[in-house]
Amino acid sequence: MMSKFHAFMFPWFGFGHMTAFLHLANKLAEKGHKITFLLPKKALKQLEPLNLFPDYIFFHTLTIPSVDGLPAGAETTSDIQISSGSFLASAMDRTRNQVQEAVSIGKPDLIFFDFAHWIPEIAGEYGARSVNFITISAACVAISFVPGRSPDDLAVPPPGYPSSKVLLRGQETNCFSFLSHPFGDNTTFYERIMIGLTNCDVISIRTCQEMEGKFCDFIESQFQREVLLTGPMLPEPDNSKPLEDQWMQWLSRFEPGSVVYCALGSQIILEKDQFQELCLGMELTGLPFLVAVKPPKGSSTIQEALPNGFEERVKGRGVVWGRWVQQPLILAHPSIGCFVSHCGFGSMWEGLVNDCQIVFIPHLGEQIFNTRLMSEELEVSVEVEREDTGWFSKESLSGSIRSVMDKDSELGNLVRRNHAKWKDSLVSTGLMNGYVNKFIEALQKLV
Known part of the structure; x- marks a missing residue:
């Protein structure tokens, strides 16, 4: 029997990152391994309920220093606009002494990290x-980070890149311009990720061989580092908290598979005209819908930003909601027939393991790759076409939704069949457990 290890986890201060790390921590803790989880104080309240093994997973809170340009009291990405990410990265870098002290006292065997590119140095120092x-x-x-290439080369696939449809089209390459932007003290986002990938002992990726094996092999060959896959790392369904009553009652009024649910993640705040186009596109489908997005820029509430007459026209069949909702439970409700998403990686997996049709409106670079993977490689979803402005029209949004919701649609039936096939293999317990067991074995050999 192999010995138990002690792992530190230090994710980027974004909830998508922290929750993914915590799902992994739960899987390791389930097998009896001890985890010390480093996070900002403000994130504790939201993450504590997701800790399924409090006897094995211990939260260690960090004091986030103030940084010029970072709003007072901001500690996570949900406290800031995307454009302020660099200030939050500086704050993260300035917790280095706190992290180092925790490591020196806790003496972990492993340290998991993503954006804190200086972790390999600390790990090396403390064994x-x-x-x-x-x-x-x-x-x-695999396309964004390749040793010896710069962010300017992104329009061209690197030598040896797997034959694939997961590529940027010419007009979208500017969505990766953030790679060369400053991100923290004296470093760009690109340099930060490259240093972390080049200096770590091992790379692990939240994906599975069946879906992305060729990309994982490519990364392994480029960085000359072992690449370990965790599998999709989906959270266990939380049956202790049922769906909030207001949504349960509202959704239950509609036929099975008839409601469109749209959510664009916690970081995206739309311009007012984009927000209105989204609402009008939903109205145009003629279907019942629930949209969960933050109020657009310049508006303090959803209500004040809605198009004229919209609320009266969709009364009884459409709701636009400006606050957090229980997304996994909403997606699992039998009335939901379509999920319209930005295709962040977490939402991508949540869409895959439910039965609803999937429509994507990617917003940032990574989301565009995820969308191509889903829509063109796996053919389980549809991407909304964009106008020359870079946004979409209400007609293209409603057309994409109808193309997968209409019972006679050839495209709708194709993605439904493919989606069902992937869902079956992903939710089979053997697949998830097999990945976790192999991953833990590889970690035990590492320490």
Whole structure:
């Protein structure tokens, strides 16, 4: 029997990253391994309920220093606009002494990290192994981060890149311009990720061989690092908290598979005209819908930003909601027939393991790769076509939704069949457990 290890986890201060790390922590803790989870104080309240093994997973809170340009009290990405990410990265970098002290006292065997590119140095100093845990798709990493290339080369696939449809089209390459932007003290986003990938002891990716094997092999060959796959790392369904009554009652009024649910993630705040086009596109489908997005820029509430007459026209069949909802439970409700999403990696998996049709409106670079993977490689979803402005029209949104919701649609039936096939293999307990067991075995050999 192999010995138990002690792992530190230090994810980027975004909830998509922190929750992915915590799902992994739960899987390791389930097998009796001890985890010390480093996070900002403000994130504790939201993450504590997701800790399924409080006897094995211990939260260690960090004091986030103030940084010029970072709003007072901001500690996570949900406290800031995307454009302020660099200030939050500086704050993260300035917790280095706190992290180092915790490591010196806790003496972990492994340290998992993603954006804190200086972790391998600390790990080396205290005899721990550093594990770079990637929570985005392998396809995205395989084209964006290749030793010896710069962000300017992104329009052209690197030599040896797997034959694939997961590529940017010419007009979209500007969505990766953020790679060369400053991100933290004296580093660009690209340099930060490259240093972490080049200096870590091992790379782990939240994906599975069946979906992205060729991209994982490519990363392994480029970085000369072992690549370990965790599998999709989906949270166990939480049956202790049922769906909130207001949504349960509202959704239950509609036929099975008839409601469109749209959510664009916690970081995206739309311009007012984009928000209105989204609402009008939903109205145009003629279907019942629930949209969960933050109020658009310049508006303090959803109500004040809605198009004229919209509420009266959709009364009884459409709701636009500006606050958090229980997404996994909503997606699992029998009335939901279509999920319209930005295709963040977490939402991508949540869509895959439910029965609803999937329509994607990707917003940022990584989401575009995820969308290509789903829509063109796996053919389980549809991507909304964009106008020259870079946004979409209400007609293209409603057309994409109708193309998968209409019972006679050839495209709708194709993606439904493919989706059902992938869902069956992903939710089979053997697949998830097999990945976790293999992953833990590889970690035990590492320490």
